[in-house]
Amino acid sequence: MKRFDGRPAVDDVTFDVPAGSVLGLLGPNGAGKTTTFLCLSGLLRPDGGTIAFGERTLGPERGRTISLIPETPECFPMLTVWEHLLFVARSVDLPNGWQQRGAALLERFGLGEVRDVLGRSLSKGMRQKTLIAATVLAGAPVLLFDEPMIGLDPRAQRELRELIRTLAGEGRAVLLSTHQIETAEALCDRVSIMKAGRTIAGGAPGDLRGAAGERSLEEAFLEITA
Numbered sequence: 001m002k003r004f005d006g007r008p009a010v011d012d013v014t015f016d017v018p019a020g021s022v023l024g025l026l027g028p029n030g031a032g033k034t035t036t037f038l039c040l041s042g043l044l045r046p047d048g049g050t051i052a053f054g055e056r057t058l059g060p061e062r063g064r065t066i067s068l069i070p071e072t073p074e075c076f077p078m079l080t081v082w083e084h085l086l087f088v089a090r091s092v093d094l095p096n097g098w099q100q101r102g103a104a105l106l107e108r109f110g111l112g113e114v115r116d117v118l119g120r121s122l123s124k125g126m127r128q129k130t131l132i133a134a135t136v137l138a139g140a141p142v143l144l145f146d147e148p149m150i151g152l153d154p155r156a157q158r159e160l161r162e163l164i165r166t167l168a169g170e171g172r173a174v175l176l177s178t179h180q181i182e183t184a185e186a187l188c189d190r191v192s193i194m195k196a197g198r199t200i201a202g203g204a205p206g207d208l209r210g211a212a213g214e215r216s217l218e219e220a221f222l223e224i225t226a
């Protein structure tokens with residue numbers, strides 16, 4: 001539960017994301033998806049509720065367990081792309097060998113050529129990819145992507161979809177918010193639908209389409225959130 005000026009923005013939101021799976025958080029503008037992510041990652045203090053990892057209830061230090069790639073990517077203006085990775089590696093004390101994984105992540109997103117470019121000189125999509133690479137490198141077991149496809153070119157979107165499936169394959173739990181129903185359908189094992197701060201539906205994309213698959217996920221979303 002999170003209130004702003006006394007008004008609840010997130011109230012009665014419940015979901016779980018098993019390790020090795022991807023959960024899509026869907027909901028109209030203002031439903032509370034970003035607020036939920038900020039609370040989960042420890043950037044906002046919730047006014048109530050429980051955030052747990054396995055059997056363990058997480059406190060304010062949960063950023064080490066749950067990492068957020070925010071909607072608007074802010075890089076450090078005076079650090080190069082590579083220095084963002086270095087910064088993360090030092091902050092979370094990554095063992096040697098991270099350099100290869102870091103370089104591979106940059107290559108994956110076509111950032112190899114800009115590895116020595118300062119944050120302030122990067123395009124929006126490049127900043128976003130830099131943050132994705134740095135956050136993934138940090139290795140938290142739970143990753144939150146807030147609207148991750150917005151602003152990425154088609155190739156980067158495809159790379160990110162594959163990366164997200166790889167991360168789940170490694171046993172991480174991934175939560176992403178999206179307005180792109182096709183993304184949710186292609187990528188997510190389960191989706192959770194929010195409206196006005198509440199969880200109002202959830203299940204495998206196939207289940208939401210109806211037992212006989214009589215409606216598209218988009219139609220289901222529009223009906224459920226009407």
Ligand SMILES: Nc1ncnc2c1ncn2[C@@H]1O[C@H](COP(=O)(O)OP(=O)(O)OP(=O)(O)O)[C@@H](O)[C@H]1O
Pocket residue numbers: 004005009027028029030031032033034035036
């Ligand atoms: N810092 C804030 N101060 C006051 N109200 C806020 C603040 N942040 C969010 N809200 C309110 O909380 C509600 C949920 O907002 P939130 O950004 O979480 O929605 P969202 O589901 O991420 O929407 P979108 O799809 O547009 O990104 C909205 O009513 C919004 O106006």
Ligand SMILES: [Mg+2]
Pocket residue numbers: 033034035071146
């Ligand atoms: Mg949002």
